[in-house]
Amino acid sequence: MSSNNTLANQAYWNIQSATLLSELNSKSIGLSKAEASARLALQRKKIHVESALWKDIKLYLSQFKSPLVMLLLAAVLISAFMGEKSDVIIILFILISTGTLSFFQERHAGKAVEKLREIIRTLVDVKRDGNLEKVYTEEVVPGDVLVLKGGDILPADAILLVAHELHTNEAALTGETFPAEKSCDLSAKDAPMAKRSNMLFQGTSVVSGTGEAVVVCTGSDTVLGKLASGIASASEETSFEKGIRHFGYMLMVVTLILSVGIFIINTYFDRPVLESALFCLALAVGMAPELLPAIMTIAMSTGAKRMAEKKVVVKKLSAIQNLGEVNLFCSDKTGTLTEGVLKVNEAVDGTGKESAMVRRLAYINAMLQKGYPNPLDDALKQMPDISLDNTASIGEISYDFLRKRLSVAVENKDGKMLISKGALSNILATCSKIDLGDGNIQTLAPYQQQVDAQYLSYSNQGFRTIGVCYRKLEADEAIDAQAEKEMIYAGMLLLFDPPKEGVIDIIQELKSNGVALKVITGDNRLIAQYMADKIGLKDIVMLAGPDMAQLSEAALAERAALTNVFAEIEPQQKERIIKALRNANTTVAYMGDGINDVAAIHAADVGISTNNAVDVAKEAADVVLLEKDLSVLNAGIMEGRRTFLNTIKYIYINTSATFGNMFSVAGASLLLPFLPMLPKQILMTNFLTDFPYMSVASDSVDEELLKVPQRWDMKRIRRFMLLFGIHSSLFDFLTFFILYKLLHSNEHQFRSGWFLESVATELLILFIVRTHKSILKSKPGKLLLILNIAAMIITFVLPYTPLADALELKQLPLHTLSAIGGILLVYVITADLLKVWFFRKLSN
Numbered sequence: 038m039s040s041n042n043t044l045a046n047q048a049y050w051n052i053q054s055a056t057l058l059s060e061l062n063s064k065s066i067g068l069s070k071a072e073a074s075a076r077l078a079l080q081r082k083k084i085h086v087e088s089a090l091w092k093d094i095k096l097y098l099s100q101f102k103s104p105l106v107m108l109l110l111a112a113v114l115i116s117a118f119m120g121e122k123s124d125v126i127i128i129l130f131i132l133i134s135t136g137t138l139s140f141f142q143e144r145h146a147g148k149a150v151e152k153l154r155e156i157i158r159t160l161v162d163v164k165r166d167g168n169l170e171k172v173y174t175e176e177v178v179p180g181d182v183l184v185l186k187g188g189d190i191l192p193a194d195a196i197l198l199v200a201h202e203l204h205t206n207e208a209a210l211t212g213e214t215f216p217a218e219k220s221c222d223l224s225a226k227d228a229p230m231a232k233r234s235n236m237l238f239q240g241t242s243v244v245s246g247t248g249e250a251v252v253v254c255t256g257s258d259t260v261l262g263k264l265a266s267g268i269a270s271a272s273e274e275t276s277f278e279k280g281i282r283h284f285g286y287m288l289m290v291v292t293l294i295l296s297v298g299i300f301i302i303n304t305y306f307d308r309p310v311l312e313s314a315l316f317c318l319a320l321a322v323g324m325a326p327e328l329l330p331a332i333m334t335i336a337m338s339t340g341a342k343r344m345a346e347k348k349v350v351v352k353k354l355s356a357i358q359n360l361g362e363v364n365l366f367c368s369d370k371t372g373t374l375t376e377g378v379l380k381v382n383e384a385v386d387g388t389g390k391e392s393a394m395v396r397r398l399a400y401i402n403a404m405l406q407k408g409y410p411n412p413l414d415d416a417l418k419q420m421p422d423i424s425l426d427n428t429a430s431i432g433e434i435s436y437d438f439l440r441k442r443l444s445v446a447v448e449n450k451d452g453k454m455l456i457s458k459g460a461l462s463n464i465l466a467t468c469s470k471i472d473l474g475d476g477n478i479q480t481l482a483p484y485q486q487q488v489d490a491q492y493l494s495y496s497n498q499g500f501r502t503i504g505v506c507y508r509k510l511e512a513d514e515a516i517d518a519q520a521e522k523e524m525i526y527a528g529m530l531l532l533f534d535p536p537k538e539g540v541i542d543i544i545q546e547l548k549s550n551g552v553a554l555k556v557i558t559g560d561n562r563l564i565a566q567y568m569a570d571k572i573g574l575k576d577i578v579m580l581a582g583p584d585m586a587q588l589s590e591a592a593l594a595e596r597a598a599l600t601n602v603f604a605e606i607e608p609q610q611k612e613r614i615i616k617a618l619r620n621a622n623t624t625v626a627y628m629g630d631g632i633n634d635v636a637a638i639h640a641a642d643v644g645i646s647t648n649n650a651v652d653v654a655k656e657a658a659d660v661v662l663l664e665k666d667l668s669v670l671n672a673g674i675m676e677g678r679r680t681f682l683n684t685i686k687y688i689y690i691n692t693s694a695t696f697g698n699m700f701s702v703a704g705a706s707l708l709l710p711f712l713p714m715l716p717k718q719i720l721m722t723n724f725l726t727d728f729p730y731m732s733v734a735s736d737s738v739d740e741e742l743l744k745v746p747q748r749w750d751m752k753r754i755r756r757f758m759l760l761f762g763i764h765s766s767l768f769d770f771l772t773f774f775i776l777y778k779l780l781h782s783n784e785h786q787f788r789s790g791w792f793l794e795s796v797a798t799e800l801l802i803l804f805i806v807r808t809h810k811s812i813l814k815s816k817p818g819k820l821l822l823i824l825n826i827a828a829m830i831i832t833f834v835l836p837y838t839p840l841a842d843a844l845e846l847k848q849l850p851l852h853t854l855s856a857i858g859g860i861l862l863v864y865v866i867t868a869d870l871l872k873v874w875f876f877r878k879l880s881n
Contacts, residue, residue, distance in 0.1 A: 044179075045258040048226040050236045054198050058251060063180035065198060065249075067164025076178040080255065093140075100136035159656065161192050164249075181252045187408045187435070188631070189243045190653050194259040195250035197221045197235045201407065202435035202517075203246035206635075206653075207231070207238060216244040216437075230260065242635075242653035246435040247407040283751060295699045302706045312712065336734035340680030348663040349673035350648075356659035358684070359643045360677025362624040364746040366547060366670070367555045367615065367641070369629060370565070373665060374544075374556065374572050375534040379416035382500060386528040387471040387484055389491050394472070395528040397423055398505050402456045405430040405445045411631075413503065416532060432516030438608050438633055442467075442504075446516040453510035455520055461492055461529060464504030468526040481526055492529070496563035499571070500531040541573040543667040551746045552674060555618070557603040557611055559633070565604035574601060582606045585613075593617045608633035615640040624746065628662075628670065630654050645670065679738045681747040686733050689806040690799075692758035693868075697765025698795065704766070705773055711784040713773070715845055718792050725832055726799045729825040736818040739808050757875065761806075764871055765798065768864045775856050782853065789836055789847045794857050796832045798864055800825050805868045809876040812869050 049057060058064060068076070160171040162184040169184060174192035177183070183195055185203070197203070197219055204216035207230075217231070224233040237250050239259040256262050296317040303313035337358070341351045351357055368374065384399065386392035403417035404425060431453065432446035442459025457464060465488070471481045495502050506524040514520060544554055554574070558565050562581050569577050580596055582605040588596060590613075597617040606614070611627075615637045618625050627634075627641035630650030638644035638657040646658035647665045655661055662669050705713035714722075769791075776782045776790045803825060808815035817825075836846040849857075 045254050049253050050196060050224040050228065050233045051226045052196075053223070054196065054221070054251070057196055057253070058198075061180040061251060061253065063182070063251060065182065066167040067182040068178070068180050070165050073165055073176075073178055073181065076180065077176055080178055097136070097140045100140050159190060159192075161189065162186075177252055177255060179252050179255060183250045183252060185237075185243050185248045185250065187243050187245050187247075188653055190656055191237050191239050191241050191243075192255075193239050193252045194254040194261075195237045195252045197237065197248055197250045199247075199249040201247045201433050203248040204244045204435075204437065205237060205241050206244050207241045219246075219248065245408065245437045247433070291696070292699065295703055299703050299706050302703070303712070306706075306710075308712065312716075335731060336680050336684045339683075339734045340676050343679075344673050344676045347672040347676065348666075348669045349676070350661045350663060351659070352661060353659045356643055357677050357680045359624065360626070360660065360674055361679075361681030361747045363626045363643055363674055363677070364551055365553050365555065365618060365623045365625045367557050367618070367625060367627045367637075369631075369634070370534075370556055370558050370560070370568055370572075373537075373628060373667060374540055375536055375568065379412045379501070379532045379534050381416055381420055381530055382533050383531045384528060385491070385531070386474045387488060387526060388473055390474060392474060392528050394474075395505050395530065396420055398456050398507055398527055399458055399503070399530055401425060401428055401447060402443065402445045402458045402505075405433075405447060406435075406443055407433060408435050408443065412534075413532070417530070434516065434518055434521065440518070440521075442521070444521055446510060446520075453512070453514075454507055455510050455516070455524070456505070456507045457521060457524060458503055458505045458530075461488075461502050461504035464506050464524075465526060467521045467524045468506050469523050471526045472528070478525060488526070493563065495529075495531050496561055497567065499564060499567040500533055501560060501564055503530040503532065504528075505530065536568070536571050537667075540667060543671060544573055547667070547671055547674075550671065550674065550744050552671075553601075555601050555603065557606055557614060557627075557637075559606055560604060562604040565602050569602045577602055579604055582610055585610055590617065594620050597621070608636065611637035612640045624748070626670075626674075630665070675743050678743050678745075678747050680734075682738045682742055683734050683736055685747075686736065686807050687730060688754060689757055689761075690730065690733075690803050692754065693761035693765060693802050693806055696758050697762040698769065700762060700766040701769030701773075704770060708773070709777065709787075711787075713791055714788050714795070717844055718788060718846070721835075721844060722792065722796050722799070725796050725828050728828050729800060729803055729821055732818065732821040732824050733803070733807070736807055736821050737816060739810060739815060742809065760871070760875060761802075761868070764868060765802075768798065768860060769794075772857070772860055775860070776853070780853055780856065785845060785847045786849060786853065788845065789849055790853055790857060792846060793832060793849075793854075794860060797829065797857075797861050800829050800832075801861065801865050802868060805865065805872055809873070811873055812865075 044057075044060060052060070062072075159174045161174050161177060162169055163172055163177065164170070164182040164184060165172075174190070177192045179193075181193075182198065183192075185191075191205075198221065200219050200221050203219040205219060207217045218234065219237065220234050222235060224235050230236075230238070238261060239255075240261040254262075300313055300317040303317075304310055337351075337355070340357045344351055344357070381396075384392050384395040386395060399417050400420055400423045403414040405428070406414065407430075426449065428447050428449040430445055431448045434444040434446075434457075436443035436459070440459070441463040442457050444455055444457040446453065446455050448454075457467065465481070465485075468481050470478050471484050471488075472478055473484075492502055505527045507527055508524045510516075510520070547554060556565065556569060556574070560568075562579055566577065566579060569579075578600045579602045580600040582603075585593065585596075585603070585606070593613060594617040597614055598621045603610075603614055611629075611634065615625055615627050619640070619642065624642045626643040626645055627637045628645040628647075629635075629638055630647045631654060634646075635653050635657050638646060638654060643660060644658045645660045645662060646654045647662045648655070649665070650658075650661075660673065662673070702713060772791055772794045773787075776787050780786075782790060803821070804812050804817060807817060807821070835841060835844065836848045841847070
């Protein structure tokens with residue numbers, strides 16, 4: 038996006054708001070809808086948006102970016118100059134067909150993911166024609182007036198017009214850990230970013246308070262936009278992506294070494310240099326894991342679509358693989374383990390008696406506060422038979438996570454009053470007196486023990502307690518944090534949030550699926566203990582925030598592994614807990630929906646939020662649940678594992694079928710007086726097996742494998758590659774012996790015979806490796822079965838088609854076909870037995 042370039046290059050944080058609004062042709066009531074639409078249309082014209090056609094062209098060309106494919110294309114061009122036109126046409130046809138197949142699969146997958154992301158686009162409040170409207174962040178234009186509250190993400194750079202105890206998190210830009218306090222006062226022209234108190238930056242978020250701000254810069258003109266244009270930041274590589282990359286490099290290196298060795302052997306035996314070079318390059322292309330990127334994209338996008346059907350939206354595709362690895366789930370209790378709908382059970386005064394005054398004070402505070410919506414205030418607003426009675430707000434001291442209270446200054450016929458509610462201990466810290474009912478005000482100290490006993494009793498019964506206090510305000514008294522002193526304790530509200538129906542069963546199901554639960558809550562340890570017991574957690578081990586603060590990082594890592602309930606936890610402590618658990622070699626998912634959860638969401642292997650979470654939490658998450666329900670999360674974890682397992686199948690298939698063929702070709706080059714297969718035949722083998730391989734992403738998965746968290750295991754893959762590579766080579770050499778020594782096949786018949794055996798074994802191994810069980814006990818996916826059978830039929834029909842001459846495939850006599858059929862039968866039986874034995878004995 039582009040904004041008013043003149044202002045973008047000025048120190049507009051030093052311009053009076055009235056002048057700024059005038060220069061932006063805007064007003065404090067915002068733009069008109071017509072003007073906003075016109076500016077948005079102009080803004081979009083200035084953006085360089087890549088056309089859909091150009092995106093498709095780039096994606097198509099990327100299918101041929103492999104160095105091996107480029108080398109092969111160069112060799113094909115050399116062949117063309119030397120007159121080998123038929124070979125050139127066949128090889129180019131196969132390469133283009135393979136690339137086109139991969140292109141359409143990736144394109145379809147990409148479009149599916151874009152549709153999913155549309156579900157969770159972020160909205161922001163703006164003034165249009167003087168009315169409050171919600172628009173998508175990308176529709177904000179210069180001159181728009183934003184209306185901000187806690188949890189909002191800034192969609193643009195803006196200047197404050199109104200601010201009430203506004204604090205923002207600017208750590209991403211300034212590196213400052215603590216929230217920045219904002220005001221409407223002008224900042225100096227030369228003020229650094231951290232000192233521009235009247236300026237709000239794109240990408241930062243509102244921590245507390247409320248405000249209104251006029252948008253000055255959008256897109257590339259913002260501070261963040263300018264930084265982004267100069268820095269290309271890649272997202273952190275997941276553990277699965279690292280494993281894929283390491284495997285790809287390993288297999289590529291081995292393939293190149295063997296290809297060069299085979300080329301040297303063939304030239305040593307005076308075989309045509311160009312033909313040998315083409316053969317080795319084609320072999321390298323056929324054996325290299327060139328389908329890995331496409332298989333991963335297809336598997337993850339297929340998983341993402343299945344997860345969306347189960348109310349789980351994946352923002353970052355690679356998070357699906359991490360979700361499959363999750364063996365530890367951390368969550369706050371509210372709304373996830375409990376119903377998330379607080380209900381007021383009772384309001385009591387300092388003596389423990391029901392108090393209408395405490396209800397009224399809490400109701401006024403909840404109704405007039407302008408911070409971000411929360412379940413507590415929603416519950417208080419539902420209390421019946423209470424009205425504001427012409428009580429109006431004259432100021433607010435917003436909630437923050439240090440004070441743990443929110444104060445509203447009000448005025449009515451009786452004068453001005455400050456009403457505070459919050460955590461009981463934090464409320465009592467501001468109080469010097471207590472209201473015992475009927476206007477009986479006493480010094481708090483003698484009653485402190487009685488109030489503490491009440492709190493202990495109610496907490497043991499599972500109630501959440503909220504303290505309420507008040508005091509009269511002087512006519513000219515400033516309304517800020519300093520006003521919270523010498524307050525009168527009115528009493529406390531008792532709220533309860535019952536456990537969700539069926540949550541005990543879901544927790545047990547997660548446990549049976551290898552996922553342990555740890556509860557992280559800001560509630561006091563008594564309520565946490567009570568709720569943990571109610572939801573069925575066994576052998577509760579608790580660690581409270583104050584005790585945790587005394588622990589070193591090493592000590593915390595040790596304690597965290599043994600703890601399953603963390604109580605009285607501060608927001609910054611959540612992040613420490615998650616990091617400590619990750620350092621204990623666990624894959625951690627953390628679920629949160631508030632501002633205080635953002636750091637922990639970032640720190641987790643998989644950050645999870647909900648669609649009704651505050652914007653900043655939703656933006657930080659990798660996965661967004663459309664329903665705040667553990668059963669939905671469990672379904673997401675299962676889909677993550679299914680995606681992981683279907684991706685890893687290709688790894689096993691590639692290593693078991695193609696790696697063994699490399700050794701076979703190396704041996705054949707030493708033993709035979711001719712090339713065992715022509716380059717175009719090798720590429721056709723690769724082409725025919727690509728079709729069913731692409732369908733692996735939608736294959737069914739053994740249910741018992743879904744019960745175990747899946748992790749990348751390079752050691753097991755190397756063992757599998759070695760064992761099944763040797764097995765595959767043994768059957769190749771058996772084929773060589775039968776064709777060349779027993780049946781005395783000529784070179785054309787030999788190549789045709791090995792072509793059939795090679796394609797068939799690669800297709801059959803897919804059925805074998807796709808399950809850890811015997812192939813007779815596991816049903817493959819319908820698409821995989823259809824494509825595999827189709828590819829097998831095409832393979833055996835090819836020698837009888839007009840393409841046979843171009844591919845130099847010959848029709849084989851019945852006894853040769855029978856011999857190949859017998860080899861394949863023994864191959865399937867032994868490979869299946871070997872596979873079952875491997876996963877039982879050697880995979881650990």
